[in-house]
Amino acid sequence: MSAAQQTAAAPLAAGFQDPVHDAQGCFRAIMNAMARPGTRQEISAGNLKPPAPLTQVAAAIALTLFDYDTPIWLDKPLMTSDAVKTFLRFHTGCPIVTEPVDAAFALVSAPVSMIPLASFNQGSAEYPDRSTTVILTGQDFSSHPAVTFSGPGIKDTVSFGSGPIPPVFWDQVIANNRQFPRGIDLVFAGQDALAALPRSTRILKAEV
Amino acid sequence: MNDTAQIFEQGEYNFAYLDEQTKRMIRRAILKGIAIPGYQVPFASREMPMPYGWGTGGVQVTAAILGKDDCLKMIDQGSDDTTNAVSLRGFFEKTAGVRTTFETSEASVIQTRHRIPEKTLREDQIIVFQVPIPEPLRFLEPRETETRKMHALEDYGLMHVKLYEDIAKNGHIATTYAYPVKVNDRYVMDPSPTPKFDNPKIDQMAALQLYGAGREKRIYAIPPYTKVKSLDFEDYPFEVQKFDKPCGLCGAENVYLDEVILDDKGGRMFVCSDSDYCEERRADGHLGPMAADPAAHQFGATQAEETAR
Amino acid sequence: MYVAVKGGEKAIRNAHKLMAKRRRGDTSVPSLTLEQIAQQLSHAVARVMGEGSLYDEMLAALAIKQARGDLIEAAFLMRAYRTTLPRFGYSQPVDTAKMLVERRVSATYKDLPGGQVLGPTFDYSHRLLDFALAAEEDGLEKPVETASPEDASMPRVTDLLGDEGLMEPDPVTDEDAPVGDLTREPLSFPADRDLRLQNLARGDEGFLLALAYSTQRGYGRTHPFAGEIRYGEVEVEFFAEELGFAVTLGAIKVTECQMVNQFKGSAKTAPTFTRGYGLVFGQVERKAMSMAMVDRSMRWQELGEEQSAPAQDVEFVLSHSDNIQATGFVEHLKLPHYVDFQAELDLVRRMRGEWFEKRRQEEEEGDTAREAAE
Numbered sequence: 001m002s003a004a005q006q007t008a009a010a011p012l013a014a015g016f017q018d019p020v021h022d023a024q025g026c027f028r029a030i031m032n033a034m035a036r037p038g039t040r041q042e043i044s045a046g047n048l049k050p051p052a053p054l055t056q057v058a059a060a061i062a063l064t065l066f067d068y069d070t071p072i073w074l075d076k077p078l079m080t081s082d083a084v085k086t087f088l089r090f091h092t093g094c095p096i097v098t099e100p101v102d103a104a105f106a107l108v109s110a111p112v113s114m115i116p117l118a119s120f121n122q123g124s125a126e127y128p129d130r131s132t133t134v135i136l137t138g139q140d141f142s143s144h145p146a147v148t149f150s151g152p153g154i155k156d157t158v159s160f161g162s163g164p165i166p167p168v169f170w171d172q173v174i175a176n177n178r179q180f181p182r183g184i185d186l187v188f189a190g191q192d193a194l195a196a197l198p199r200s201t202r203i204l205k206a207e208v
Numbered sequence: 209m210n211d212t213a214q215i216f217e218q219g220e221y222n223f224a225y226l227d228e229q230t231k232r233m234i235r236r237a238i239l240k241g242i243a244i245p246g247y248q249v250p251f252a253s254r255e256m257p258m259p260y261g262w263g264t265g266g267v268q269v270t271a272a273i274l275g276k277d278d279c280l281k282m283i284d285q286g287s288d289d290t291t292n293a294v295s296l297r298g299f300f301e302k303t304a305g306v307r308t309t310f311e312t313s314e315a316s317v318i319q320t321r322h323r324i325p326e327k328t329l330r331e332d333q334i335i336v337f338q339v340p341i342p343e344p345l346r347f348l349e350p351r352e353t354e355t356r357k358m359h360a361l362e363d364y365g366l367m368h369v370k371l372y373e374d375i376a377k378n379g380h381i382a383t384t385y386a387y388p389v390k391v392n393d394r395y396v397m398d399p400s401p402t403p404k405f406d407n408p409k410i411d412q413m414a415a416l417q418l419y420g421a422g423r424e425k426r427i428y429a430i431p432p433y434t435k436v437k438s439l440d441f442e443d444y445p446f447e448v449q450k451f452d453k454p455c456g457l458c459g460a461e462n463v464y465l466d467e468v469i470l471d472d473k474g475g476r477m478f479v480c481s482d483s484d485y486c487e488e489r490r491a492d493g494h495l496g497p498m499a500a501d502p503a504a505h506q507f508g509a510t511q512a513e514e515t516a517r
Numbered sequence: 518m519y520v521a522v523k524g525g526e527k528a529i530r531n532a533h534k535l536m537a538k539r540r541r542g543d544t545s546v547p548s549l550t551l552e553q554i555a556q557q558l559s560h561a562v563a564r565v566m567g568e569g570s571l572y573d574e575m576l577a578a579l580a581i582k583q584a585r586g587d588l589i590e591a592a593f594l595m596r597a598y599r600t601t602l603p604r605f606g607y608s609q610p611v612d613t614a615k616m617l618v619e620r621r622v623s624a625t626y627k628d629l630p631g632g633q634v635l636g637p638t639f640d641y642s643h644r645l646l647d648f649a650l651a652a653e654e655d656g657l658e659k660p661v662e663t664a665s666p667e668d669a670s671m672p673r674v675t676d677l678l679g680d681e682g683l684m685e686p687d688p689v690t691d692e693d694a695p696v697g698d699l700t701r702e703p704l705s706f707p708a709d710r711d712l713r714l715q716n717l718a719r720g721d722e723g724f725l726l727a728l729a730y731s732t733q734r735g736y737g738r739t740h741p742f743a744g745e746i747r748y749g750e751v752e753v754e755f756f757a758e759e760l761g762f763a764v765t766l767g768a769i770k771v772t773e774c775q776m777v778n779q780f781k782g783s784a785k786t787a788p789t790f791t792r793g794y795g796l797v798f799g800q801v802e803r804k805a806m807s808m809a810m811v812d813r814s815m816r817w818q819e820l821g822e823e824q825s826a827p828a829q830d831v832e833f834v835l836s837h838s839d840n841i842q843a844t845g846f847v848e849h850l851k852l853p854h855y856v857d858f859q860a861e862l863d864l865v866r867r868m869r870g871e872w873f874e875k876r877r878q879e880e881e882e883g884d885t886a887r888e889a890a891e
Contacts, residue, residue: 020223024275027235031273034242035416035431065239067232069701104236125360129240129249152245152392153431181394185243198243200392200431221601229604250703255596260845262852285856292852294526322856340846351832353706378868384860403860423842425703449863466855467862481856 013049015091016063026064030187033196038149038160040141040193051083053109057189058137059087066092066105073103073120073132077110106134112164117172120184128181131199139163139188141195148204149197157204162188162195174203224271224304230254234272234427238418241429246391247359248342248426256422263296264422266319266338270300273334273418274317279307281315286323286464286481293321310484322385324406326463326485329415331432337400339421342428344388344398364396367439375444384449390437391430404438405448405464411436455480456498457507458489470503477504540585554578563770563799564588568840569595570700570719572769572798589721593841600700607696609754609763613773613796614673617750620800623674624743625777631671636748637800674745675775678790684777685789706832713815713835714808718797720838722804728828729807732814737826739813741793744777748800772797774805778813781820791820 016022029041043060050059066072072094078084079096088094097103100119108114114136123131144163147170150156166172176183176199183199222228237251256264274280282297284290288310296319297308309315312325321338329335341347345355348366358364367388374382387404391397399410400419410417410430417430430436440446454461456468456477463485465478477498480486490499498504541548555562555578565577569592577595584590620636623629678684688710697712704712717725732739750770754763776793793813795805814828827833837843 019228021276023228023231024273028273028275031235031238031242031416034239035429065232065236067229069233070236126356127250128244128247129237133239152434153242155433181244181247185239200243200245225601227601227603230600250705252699252701252703254600254700255593255841256600257597259593259848260842261847261849262845264845285853290853291529294529298526321852322854340849352836353832379871382864382868384864385857401854401857403856405860423846449860464856465859467859481859 012090013051013087015048016060017047019063022060023064026060029194030061030064030196033187033194034153034185034198036153037151037197037201038154038158038195040190040195042193044192046192051081051087053077053081053137054084054087054107055109055137055189055191057192057194058107058109058135061135061187061189061194062088062094062105062107063091066094068093068095070104071095071097071102073097073100073106075106075108075110075114078107100132103132106132107137108134109137111136111138111169112166114166117176117184122176122179122182122184125182128183131182131184133185133187135187135189136162136165137189139190139195141188141190141193149201150204151201153198154201160195160197162190170203170205173197174205177201177203221303223276224274224300225257226254226268226271230268231272234268237427238269238272238429241418241427242416242431244395245430245434246389246395246397246428248397248421248428250425251427253422253425258295258299260423261340262292263319263321263338265420265424265427266321266336266422267296267299267420268422269336269418269420269427270317270319271304273336274300274304274306276304276306278316279309279314281309281312281318281484282320283318283323283325283482283484284321286325286466287483289483311488312482312484322401322403323464323481324402324409326460326480326482328409329413331414333415335413335415335417337402337417337419339398339400339419339426340423341386342398342419342421342424342426344386344396359395362394364390367396368441371439372441375441381440381444381446387446388439390439392434393437396439397428397430397436399436403449403464404446407436407438407446408448451478453478454496455486455489456496456501456504458486458494458499459496460486460489460494468507470501470507475503477501477507479504479507540583549582551575551578551582554581560800561586561588561591563797563801564722564804565591565595567798567801567804568592568719568721569599571595571599589840589844593844596841606755607698608766609756611751611753611769611771613747613751613771614671614676615751616671616747616771616773617768618671618747619749621671621745621747621749622743623745625674625745629674629677638802671747673747673775675777675792678744678777682787683790685781685791687792704835706835708831708835710812710816713831714794714796714812716835716838717795717808717811720808721840721843722801722807724838724840724843725804725807725811728814728834729810732810732826732828737814737817737824737829738779739776739793739810740779741776741810741813742778743806744775746772746774746802746805748772748802770799772800772802772805774802774809776806776809776813791816 026043029043033039033041043057045056045060048056048059050056072088074096085096100106100115101121103120106120120132120134121130123129139162141162144161146159146161149158149160180199185199186197188195233252237249240249253268256267258264280300282288282293284293287293300306301308312327315333317334317336319336343355345358345367348370349355371381385403386398386401387407389397389399389407399407412433414432416432419428438446451465455463455465457479460480464481466481468477468479470477555574561581562574562577565580565588566572580591580594583594618634620638621634623633675684679686697709697715699712699715750768752768753766755766756763774795778791778793780788780790791813793809795808795812797805811828811834815831815834817824817829
């Protein structure tokens with residue numbers, strides 16, 4: 001879409017003010033989150049005003065990691081928003097795909113009704129890195145029942161809760177992580193922070 | 209100031225040299241590497257302004273993670289003042305303008321070739337290794353198609369056979385550096401050509417470890433607090449080399465020592481390979497058995513001069 | 518004598534200064550201009566553009582000057598510069614049938630449509646040092662009369678053979694299929710022919726020459742004929758999305774070599790000749806021919822042949838063809854390795870100790886045994 005067409009519809013929201021250092025800061029937060037599963041990493045994305053339902057933190061992650069080499073899958077609320085698609089295409093050049101299995105990243109704005117994690121690309125035994133990274137947006141890390149993580153990146157154990165998530169989410173994640181080294185990785189994008197859960201983490205659900 | 213410095217100041221190149229698209233590509237590979245500890249992630253390594261085999265993998269990883277508030281330490285063979293460490297540190301001073309240091313504890317990012325500092329690394333530090341041949345199975349099986357299958361099937365029989373042949377022939381495992389490890393009970397990994405003395409440091413290390421192999425186009429990682437086991441056998445457990453003398457200059461024990469030839473009459477001295485560690489101990493008043501020797505004294509002084517800059 | 522093992526910033530600075538001085542040589546001799554290099558060392562420039570993977574004669578000339586004529590070093594300078602340039606996309610395939618031909622020879626036909634055009638070549642020259650060149654001075658050179666490039670229609674030999682069904686058809690690929698690019702995706706195996714050709718086009722001339730030569734000496738014979746070698750100018754076009762049509766970016770000079778190789782055939786398919794393809798920047802015929810031969814060798818699997826020779830081994834060839842990678846890794850042995858060496862030194866000393874100890878014990882045992890026997 002050309003810039004001229006865009007201005008006719010709605011003003012295009014701006015990207016990073018300082019593309020080099022903002023992306024670097026956001027990347028370090030994502031990297032630290034991935035290296036220390038279940039920890040909250042603060043990021044400042046306050047300057048971004050992405051079109052809803054894309055959130056600030058999700059937009060920052062997109063601007064940091066997406067480009068024309070990364071096919072992106074969007075869940076329905078995002079996919080049906082032309083403003084969101086235009087924002088992503090304009091700032092990152094990413095191709096938007098309809099099959100979750102083709103995606104390098106997936107953005108999920110309504111996690112409660114999200115498709116099963118197994119629908120995304122799980123990578124292969126020889127190339128486990130060719131899997132989808134799934135980003136859940138609009139997450140809140142405080143008022144949700146916690147599970148316990150252990151494994152690489154975690155000194156002993158760490159307890160982690162996030163929501164909204166679908167009903168049998170943790171069972172899905174446990175099944176996902178059992179396939180290690182195959183499987184998807186998860187990023188939880190909150191209000192002003194993010195967290196991550198790679199496939200290498202072992203998950204203990206609290207006894208109900 | 210030379211021409212290169214001017215070019216960087218004129219903004220011909222991006223912060224930390226690499227363009228943003230390349231950084232994104234490397235960053236994505238780093239994330240996969242962290243998520244799959246010990247697995248070698250292929251990445252589209254770029255030509256860098258230094259030759260392949262001289263740290264292009266480490267430099268690309270460092271350039272992709274480095275921010276303007278970082279403080280960088282660059283070491284080669286344990287030392288900040290070896291020629292290539294000087295050259296690579298200068299590269300980042302020029303292209304990124306970041307603060308650099310010789311002090312291990314001051315650095316937020318440490319790029320290294322062949323050593324891990326003696327001082328225990330912290331959670332808020334990242335260590336980047338330069339890797340020549342990332343594939344631990346490469347010298348047993350030259351074909352990528354085959355080694356990839358072995359990793360996929362977790363079929364490491366060949367490696368055990370090799371180590372066992374060592375024992376049969378020599379009475380012990382004859383690998384002294386680039387000693388293979390198993391990460392998180394899954395992938396066999398090459399910890400880069402660090403002496404096996406350093407292997408225990410990478411087990412449960414508090415800092416994030418990133419490994420970059422530029423020519424071979426692979427990135428891999430070990431997250432903090434990850435189990436890393438050096439391969440061995442029950443009856444032949446892994447052991448590190450031990451030096452029977454302390455450092456000649458600072459008297460440190462249980463550190464890795466370089467042998468320095470002092471004259472052509474067989475005179476030699478063993479000194480800390482980690483030059484920053486040695487300096488700090490000497491500054492604190494520790495003296496080794498050779499500290500008073502004139503030749504040794506001269507060596508120590510040359511080092512201090514380089515360090516002081 | 519004390520030997521300094523650690524260098525420093527001062528040493529590096531001085532080394533670079535000395536290098537700059539040596540590069541310039543005697544200052545009473547005029548400095549080379551880039552024009553001189555581009556015009557008079559055009560084969561070196563072409564090689565540096567090809568292996569440096571960037572078509573720019575003046576930049577290549579600069580790289581050659583800076584590298585003191587070390588062509589691998591110059592190609593490396595080009596690559597390191599190229600990697601910092603923004604990418605806009607991929608050009609349209611160049612159409613070599615429309616080439617403005619300066620030279621075109623075929624070894625398979627005496628004459629053919631468009632004719633044989635010998636053009637500029639070392640072929641058939643006597644390799645005698647021409648001392649007249651040494652005496653050459655500015656302004657005294659005799660003008661040489663040359664023919665202008667041929668614009669007669671010159672169908673490719675492989676197309677002529679193809680019309681008769683004698684040549685295997687060019688593999689039909691989907692125009693929209695993405696083209697492999699090993700500068701953006703690391704090489705993985707098995708590698709398709711697009712990637713293999715890209716790798717060879719960037720590969721070291723000497724390496725490809727040796728491999729091609731080995732196939733002629735029996736290490737994976739392919740019975741090649743030089744179907745056609747053509748050199749000249751082709752237009753490079755780029756499809757501009759916003760315009761909806763292709764625009765010409767400029768013209769480049771390339772050498773194309775099409776090898777006609779041994780036939781294949783079975784009960785099901787009629788026998789045909791097979792292809793090997795080479796395309797390089799500038800007039801670098803040796804490499805274009807070598808490339809075509811190695812390309813053909815690596816097609817063994819697709820053509821149902823046996824694999825027995827190094828030139829057929831795709832992983833071996835592609836992993837070692839890049840001289841920038843090769844020279845870096847070979848030369849990195851100049852970097853200090855004393856930490857690893859110390860580890861080995863330690864081990865060898867220990868093993869020698871064990872060896873002598875064992876021998877001493879054996880001797881003692883022998884002595885005791887002899888004493889006991891006496």
